[in-house]
């Protein structure tokens with residue numbers, strides 16, 4: 001029977017927990033605490049913070065995230081996380097997290113809440129207008145078709161396919177200033 005790294009860690013954890021709680025029960029007569037991950041659904045994802053791209057296991061119960069931890073099967077981090085990654089749970093469970101689009105008008109001092117539809121339309125309008133105003137078709141005799149007024153900044157939260165799509169989209173617009181958050 002082949003045992004994966006995750007199986008091994010689970011078995012070790014169960015054995016260690018059994019030994020520990022057995023000892024506690026023996027000493028105090030207490031019962032072990034219920035497994036906080038019981039009945040959860042696991043899925044894997046990538047840490048959104050930096051370009052290292054550590055793998056995570058997200059556990060959810062009834063559609064609500066109850067735990068996030070390092071994925072021991074992931075080749076990059078092998079279960080470990082830095083302090084930022086370890087605090088990732090706060091991204092999903094945080095009353096201070098903004099979940100609506102906030103917009104501040106030019107020269108305005110207050111933020112107002114707008115819908116995603118409205119925000120996407122405004123962004124599309126600005127991209128079109130900026131591209132039209134800054135597009136360089138030729139440099140001397142050479143056709144360059146370059147959009148000099150827009151830059152594209154990728155983030156570590158994007159997966160491979162999203163990065164591919166975003167960079168293709170940016171190049172389609174003629175954008176040449178392509179950068180990634182992890183290099184900054």
Ligand code: SF4
Pocket residue numbers: 047048049050051052053054077080081082083084085086
């Ligand atoms: S856990 Fe830390 S090192 Fe790993 S991707 Fe996230 S921020 Fe980067």
